[in-house]
Amino acid sequence: MIADPGSFRDPGGTVMRDGERILRIVRSSAAEDYRAFQASGLLERLVQEKRLVPSIELNEPLREELGGELLLEHPALPFISYPYEWGFTLLRRAALHHLEVQIDALKAGFALSDATAYNVQFDGARPVFIDHLSFTRYREGEPWAGHRQFCMQFLNPLILWSRFGVPPNAWFRGSLEGIAPEEMAPLLKLRHKLSWTVFSHVTLQASIQRKLAGSVTGAERANATKLRQSGYEAILLGLKHFVHSCRLPKQATTWADYATHNSYAAEQAEAKKMFVMRAVESQRPALLVDLGCNSGDYSLAALDAGAERVIGFDFDHGALEAASARTDLATRAFLPLWLDAANPSPSQGWAEAERRGLSARFANADSMVALAFIHHLAIGRNIPLSMAVDWLMSVAPRGVIEFPNKSDPMVQLLLSQRRDIFPSYNEENFLAEVSKRGRIVEQEHVSDRRRLLVHYDRTS
Numbered sequence: 001m002i003a004d005p006g007s008f009r010d011p012g013g014t015v016m017r018d019g020e021r022i023l024r025i026v027r028s029s030a031a032e033d034y035r036a037f038q039a040s041g042l043l044e045r046l047v048q049e050k051r052l053v054p055s056i057e058l059n060e061p062l063r064e065e066l067g068g069e070l071l072l073e074h075p076a077l078p079f080i081s082y083p084y085e086w087g088f089t090l091l092r093r094a095a096l097h098h099l100e101v102q103i104d105a106l107k108a109g110f111a112l113s114d115a116t117a118y119n120v121q122f123d124g125a126r127p128v129f130i131d132h133l134s135f136t137r138y139r140e141g142e143p144w145a146g147h148r149q150f151c152m153q154f155l156n157p158l159i160l161w162s163r164f165g166v167p168p169n170a171w172f173r174g175s176l177e178g179i180a181p182e183e184m185a186p187l188l189k190l191r192h193k194l195s196w197t198v199f200s201h202v203t204l205q206a207s208i209q210r211k212l213a214g215s216v217t218g219a220e221r222a223n224a225t226k227l228r229q230s231g232y233e234a235i236l237l238g239l240k241h242f243v244h245s246c247r248l249p250k251q252a253t254t255w256a257d258y259a260t261h262n263s264y265a266a267e268q269a270e271a272k273k274m275f276v277m278r279a280v281e282s283q284r285p286a287l288l289v290d291l292g293c294n295s296g297d298y299s300l301a302a303l304d305a306g307a308e309r310v311i312g313f314d315f316d317h318g319a320l321e322a323a324s325a326r327t328d329l330a331t332r333a334f335l336p337l338w339l340d341a342a343n344p345s346p347s348q349g350w351a352e353a354e355r356r357g358l359s360a361r362f363a364n365a366d367s368m369v370a371l372a373f374i375h376h377l378a379i380g381r382n383i384p385l386s387m388a389v390d391w392l393m394s395v396a397p398r399g400v401i402e403f404p405n406k407s408d409p410m411v412q413l414l415l416s417q418r419r420d421i422f423p424s425y426n427e428e429n430f431l432a433e434v435s436k437r438g439r440i441v442e443q444e445h446v447s448d449r450r451r452l453l454v455h456y457d458r459t460s
Helices: 028-039 042-048 061-065 088-107 147-164 169-174 181-187 196-212 218-224 229-245 266-283 297-304 317-330 358-364 374-378 385-395 409-415 427-437
Strands: 013-018 021-026 070-074 110-112 120-123 126-129 135-137 288-291 310-314 334-338 367-370 398-404 439-446 451-457
Touching: 021 028, 028 042, 028 135, 042 088, 061 070, 088 110, 088 120, 088 126, 088 147, 088 229, 088 317, 147 169, 147 181, 147 196, 147 229, 181 196, 196 229, 266 297, 266 367, 266 398, 266 439, 266 451, 288 297, 288 385, 297 310, 297 334, 297 367, 310 317, 317 334, 358 385, 367 385, 374 385, 374 398, 374 409, 385 398, 385 427, 398 427, 427 439, 427 451
Parallel strands: 288 310, 288 367, 310 334, 367 398
Antiparallel strands: 013 021, 021 070, 110 135, 120 126, 398 451, 439 451
16 A cells, blocks of 8 residues: 555645555544535535545544544546646636535535645546545635635636637646746736736736735734635636636647548548457457547547547647547547657656656556557657657557558658658568567558558557
8 A cells, every 4th residue: 555646745634545446544633624524415415416536434444554533435537637738628627617616615614725736637528526635614704725726727827828829738747836926927918917817816916926925924914815705705706707718719730620631531531440449349448548639539439449438648739629629529438638749747746756657647558549640759759660669559558550651641741841861660660660569460551551550469
């Protein structure tokens, strides 16, 4: 049994991993608030509405051994994602979910002790809150403890995206606490400050932060920030209205419409789909990773073929938005996330362990699909073919990889922008590299032999 390296900041409890089990030790300092949360009926309602992960209270000797007042067990989530991997729609959805949970909690006599975006996860593309110990009994006049954190991890990234068209992913990954008001404020133009939400939560907060730093005692600061419940709720409702109104500026992206504008005909796309579905049907994976998922056509095909859950990844935010829109309609177990495959999310945070790297989280993957993907690594990012194949096949023990040769229009597009320094990029070498690492179950040419599909298995 090991403590989850991301839960050490909570003095009230610790999340423990015991094999596939997720346990939470609740210490005496947090037990009373948890009991009140449980007795209020709010916990049960949020769980029934699938807005909060369920919990079961256990009566095991382990509780006393670990020095806990209570011992809870939660269902294990199939995949943990982080805010710097979310597209605009997912970030906006997570922000709204946090605010709605906070508003309902306040009405029931509770407040959230923090506003970290890491307390929101996704079941498919549906947000779910995961921290039961964040719910504390509200006391009239207390300030919103998580206000600055909400601004840094939700509001400011959404403003950067919706007002400037700049994805915050790289910034957020480089600063796990998010974007501070003092960092956001200098970017704002006068037209942005005309929004009361932007002015009060960014410009004004940045100014106050600079003035208060090192000049006010904790008691004076607390007295200055007393807040009636009606005012507290008004702030939350105002932020909810603003977040709901956030929209992406219209921008054309390279792969947003790839599903309908590509280099192969409908019958060739159908051949690819059938190849993928055959591979998935033979495996019935619990978790499949779709690298280069675009708008999600093949992710949904994998679900139709028997995959229980698909985590899709793409570098293009336009494609991710198209995929997110589809999950709203399909309500399927498909989560589209942002990925720069040549620079994937590392293990980072305290002791380089607080947030797990992508490769560690891929450990649960049973299968993978990488269609029209490998050339972006090998030619677009100068990754040697052997290393690209090695990384792709390390994602899951079984999967499908598509290899477009140099005559393919999409490969030609990449080569048109640079000198061809890739003599080893060919089908023969690709097949040799796959065969070194696993068994080729099936292979098939599509698109007038310009593309080769390979179903591999490295378990036998």
